[in-house]
Amino acid sequence: MNAEIIAVGSELLTPFRADTNSLYLTEQLNQLGVEVIFKSVVGDDLKQIAAATQHAIFRSEIVIFSGGLGPTEDDLTREAVAEALGVSLRRDAQVLAHIEQRFATRGWKMSPNNAKQADVIEGATVLPNANGTAAGQWISGRFDNRERTIILLPGPPHELKGLFECECRERLRAKLPPASIATRVLKIAMLGESAVDARVAPIYKRYGSVQTTILAGAGEIQLHFRSRAQTMEAAQARVDEAADAVEEELDDAVYSRNGESLEQIVGYWLQMRNATLAVAESCTGGLLAERISSVGGSSRYFVGGAVVYSNAMKTELAGVPASMIERHGAVSREVAAALAEGVRYRSEATLGLGITGVAGPTGGSAEKPVGLVFHALASDSGTEVIERNFPGDRQRIRWFASTLALDMVRRKLM
Amino acid sequence: MNAEIIAVGSELLTPFRADTNSLYLTEQLNQLGVEVIFKSVVGDDLKQIAAATQHAIFRSEIVIFSGGLGPTEDDLTREAVAEALGVSLRRDAQVLAHIEQRFATRGWKMSPNNAKQADVIEGATVLPNANGTAAGQWISGRFDNRERTIILLPGPPHELKGLFECECRERLRAKLPPASIATRVLKIAMLGESAVDARVAPIYKRYGSVQTTILAGAGEIQLHFRSRAQTMEAAQARVDEAADAVEEELDDAVYSRNGESLEQIVGYWLQMRNATLAVAESCTGGLLAERISSVGGSSRYFVGGAVVYSNAMKTELAGVPASMIERHGAVSREVAAALAEGVRYRSEATLGLGITGVAGPTGGSAEKPVGLVFHALASDSGTEVIERNFPGDRQRIRWFASTLALDMVRRKLM
Numbered sequence: 001m002n003a004e005i006i007a008v009g010s011e012l013l014t015p016f017r018a019d020t021n022s023l024y025l026t027e028q029l030n031q032l033g034v035e036v037i038f039k040s041v042v043g044d045d046l047k048q049i050a051a052a053t054q055h056a057i058f059r060s061e062i063v064i065f066s067g068g069l070g071p072t073e074d075d076l077t078r079e080a081v082a083e084a085l086g087v088s089l090r091r092d093a094q095v096l097a098h099i100e101q102r103f104a105t106r107g108w109k110m111s112p113n114n115a116k117q118a119d120v121i122e123g124a125t126v127l128p129n130a131n132g133t134a135a136g137q138w139i140s141g142r143f144d145n146r147e148r149t150i151i152l153l154p155g156p157p158h159e160l161k162g163l164f165e166c167e168c169r170e171r172l173r174a175k176l177p178p179a180s181i182a183t184r185v186l187k188i189a190m191l192g193e194s195a196v197d198a199r200v201a202p203i204y205k206r207y208g209s210v211q212t213t214i215l216a217g218a219g220e221i222q223l224h225f226r227s228r229a230q231t232m233e234a235a236q237a238r239v240d241e242a243a244d245a246v247e248e249e250l251d252d253a254v255y256s257r258n259g260e261s262l263e264q265i266v267g268y269w270l271q272m273r274n275a276t277l278a279v280a281e282s283c284t285g286g287l288l289a290e291r292i293s294s295v296g297g298s299s300r301y302f303v304g305g306a307v308v309y310s311n312a313m314k315t316e317l318a319g320v321p322a323s324m325i326e327r328h329g330a331v332s333r334e335v336a337a338a339l340a341e342g343v344r345y346r347s348e349a350t351l352g353l354g355i356t357g358v359a360g361p362t363g364g365s366a367e368k369p370v371g372l373v374f375h376a377l378a379s380d381s382g383t384e385v386i387e388r389n390f391p392g393d394r395q396r397i398r399w400f401a402s403t404l405a406l407d408m409v410r411r412k413l414m
Numbered sequence: 415m416n417a418e419i420i421a422v423g424s425e426l427l428t429p430f431r432a433d434t435n436s437l438y439l440t441e442q443l444n445q446l447g448v449e450v451i452f453k454s455v456v457g458d459d460l461k462q463i464a465a466a467t468q469h470a471i472f473r474s475e476i477v478i479f480s481g482g483l484g485p486t487e488d489d490l491t492r493e494a495v496a497e498a499l500g501v502s503l504r505r506d507a508q509v510l511a512h513i514e515q516r517f518a519t520r521g522w523k524m525s526p527n528n529a530k531q532a533d534v535i536e537g538a539t540v541l542p543n544a545n546g547t548a549a550g551q552w553i554s555g556r557f558d559n560r561e562r563t564i565i566l567l568p569g570p571p572h573e574l575k576g577l578f579e580c581e582c583r584e585r586l587r588a589k590l591p592p593a594s595i596a597t598r599v600l601k602i603a604m605l606g607e608s609a610v611d612a613r614v615a616p617i618y619k620r621y622g623s624v625q626t627t628i629l630a631g632a633g634e635i636q637l638h639f640r641s642r643a644q645t646m647e648a649a650q651a652r653v654d655e656a657a658d659a660v661e662e663e664l665d666d667a668v669y670s671r672n673g674e675s676l677e678q679i680v681g682y683w684l685q686m687r688n689a690t691l692a693v694a695e696s697c698t699g700g701l702l703a704e705r706i707s708s709v710g711g712s713s714r715y716f717v718g719g720a721v722v723y724s725n726a727m728k729t730e731l732a733g734v735p736a737s738m739i740e741r742h743g744a745v746s747r748e749v750a751a752a753l754a755e756g757v758r759y760r761s762e763a764t765l766g767l768g769i770t771g772v773a774g775p776t777g778g779s780a781e782k783p784v785g786l787v788f789h790a791l792a793s794d795s796g797t798e799v800i801e802r803n804f805p806g807d808r809q810r811i812r813w814f815a816s817t818l819a820l821d822m823v824r825r826k827l828m
Contacts, residue, residue, distance in 0.1 A: 285707025
């Protein structure tokens with residue numbers, strides 16, 4: 001079955017805002033075995049929304065709207081869809097009471113325009129919104145002699161997600177032929193896209209019933225596998241067969257087999273080994289600590305560290321001798337190792353990570369160009385240092401460096 | 415004049431990829447005085463692309479395609495647009511020679527399917543692509559008795575941008591009535607969207623010739639002003655009048671008047687005052703240091719700091735007495751102040767920032783719930799502490815806390 005998604009809102013037609021709800025909705029629909037064949041963004045304009053609705057109903061069996069359900073004059077999705085379907089709106093007493101109550105419990109005064117949020121399209125089922133005043137609406141029926149499902153959801157992502165999960169997923173599943181979709185994601189750190197694809201394309205192409213997508217981000221490759229079958233067991237078996245074959249080829253370059261982030265995987269290994277981690281970072285300026293601590297519960301294994309941007313701080317917080325910095329320069333193998341060892345000693349953590357490099361755009365030289373980074377990992381078995389020259393701008397260089405450092409911890413503990 | 419943008423490519427209908435070319439194109443079109451009234455994403459499907467083309471020509475005077483100009487069987491934009499316009503494709507000898515030459519100079523063998531990239535829609539002007547083999551195409555004419563301009567551009571962003579800038583901008587300008595567009599952006603930290611809008615809407619609504627857009631992000635509001643006039647002076651005067659009136663109302667809540675980020679503004683003030691900054695952060699886990707050091711050249715005013723995730727690190731790196739932590743708890747006014755003062759003392763920086771709080775999802779209590787954060791700024795005139803209860807998840811709470819801390823520095827130095 002095919003679906004399309006219409007995002008409503010003039011702000012989504014400015015240079016500043018992209019529609020991201022459709023990515024979430026696509027993921028949810030794909031998991032139900034529904035393909036998205038068209039997406040559009042339309043402004044707060046009754047005629048345009050109505051025309052887009054008519055085109056969509058012609059094309060797709062399921063049409064999902066996000067946005068335009070607010071209380072202002074600009075919120076026109078209800079009116080436009082009713083017009084496109086040739087039906088009327090009625091003010092629903094129960095929805096109105098719910099909105100009034102929501103205002104009352106917060107001690108707010110409801111302005112008269114809020115009442116329009118109780119307007120319901122003839123024949124629609126109201127989808128209650130636990131997170132806001134904009135109720136969703138569900139319309140199933142024949143239009144132009146075609147069986148169609150039309151769903152109106154509010155634009156704020158947390159409201160849209162809540163409504164989809166509680167009110168739409170099971171209703172949609174009940175309308176669809178029984179099919180199970182299995183997925184797997186493999187993630188690979190610090191290899192290039194073409195290098196990965198050259199190694200794995202001959203393998204995944206052998207599995208015709210599994211759809212494989214390769215996605216490249218900064219310092220990370222994701223391989224997405226998806227297959228559909230009558231039963232979940234059959235779908236899962238197909239996906240696993242393809243993913244396992246690819247994983248065997250890539251071996252320990254695969255850091256995650258089920259979609260976890262590198263930060264989560266590092267946390268997982270640290271807990272498995274009953275180990276703790278401290279960091280001392282210069283050019284990454286806090287990014288490495290931020291990434292590690294972005295995982296909830298990371299205080300169980302991450303003790304913290306030092307952002308040693310100035311040379312004085314390298315000495316003060318991580319105990320790097322000033323004479324060493326003078327002799328080898330702040331960006332050097334020696335200082336990276338001293339940062340890792342110094343912060344490990346100070347914090348009494350199991351592992352210490354040190355990073356020093358030239359993130360640019362200024363500060364590079366012929367000998368030490370922008371992109372040169374030293375990464376060090378100190379443990380009771382000694383200190384390992386990796387030197388790299390990263391391409392790209394300041395932001396990419398910092399991201400690559402923090403990714404490589406995280407991957408050093410993973411490989412150490414594996 | 416109105417435009418719409420059609421992004422072609424099945425990968426843009428997956429959960430993993432969003433169309434971003436349209437944001438760039440919208441910005442460029444807006445600067446020419448053209449409004450974007452519709453955007454769509456369509457897969458690699460001849461019929462669907464042709465149908466979308468017909469709808470677009472009906473709706474909009476300018477239609478821009480991105481993608482679908484590659485050499486594979488899936489690349490169907492040329493064929494579909496020709497079909498929608500009811501004209502034929504011809505293979506262009508000059509374009510073909512250019513493609514062959516591009517392959518030859520790189521020592522590559524051209525595969526036969528590449529020849530289809532030389533197919534040109536009848537009546538189209540070829541737009542040479544300096545960055546790839548996919549040439550753009552420009553069609554101006556009457557279709558269904560309407561004057562229309564249809565532009566085909568390649569999908570890779572750097573190719574699309576190069577082609578738009580070199581081949582499209584001046585051609586479009588020549589078709590448009592002479593107009594100049596001026597813009598201004600005001601940014602406001604740590605005020606709510608409705609609070610800002612209630613104060614400024616009565617003001618900006620007085621300036622009918624200036625289009626004002628209010629955009630809310632986490633902890634930040636942006637007010638975008640845009641106006642169009644015969645001359646740039648007239649357009650700029652209108653925008654400035656509206657922006658200045660709004661700025662007067664918001665006073666020192668406005669941190670940026672020309673689009674700079676809060677991190678850049680903080681760096682600017684630190685350099686103006688010849689001051690340096692150090693940070694000691696617990697719940698933000700490095701995010702504050704990362705944001706400050708994300709600005710190129712920040713080593714001139716940012717010395718670094720400590721990520722004091724564990725209590726032991728609060729004592730070891732920022733000198734917070736263990737007894738103070740025991741008495742008041744790690745999340746307390748006292749510890750925040752001690753962090754700011756401790757890191758300032760250790761680093762000899764002009765200003766010290768301290769943050770401690772509960773970022774969640776676990777670790778909250780009735781007395782100290784998730785979202786409670788203390789922010790402290792130490793200087794030679796003493797230490798200021800701000801306590802806040804932030805809503806949202808771990809990521810939002812950390813972002814809010816780091817934004818508030820940055821804003822404390824700005825207000826201190828202003």
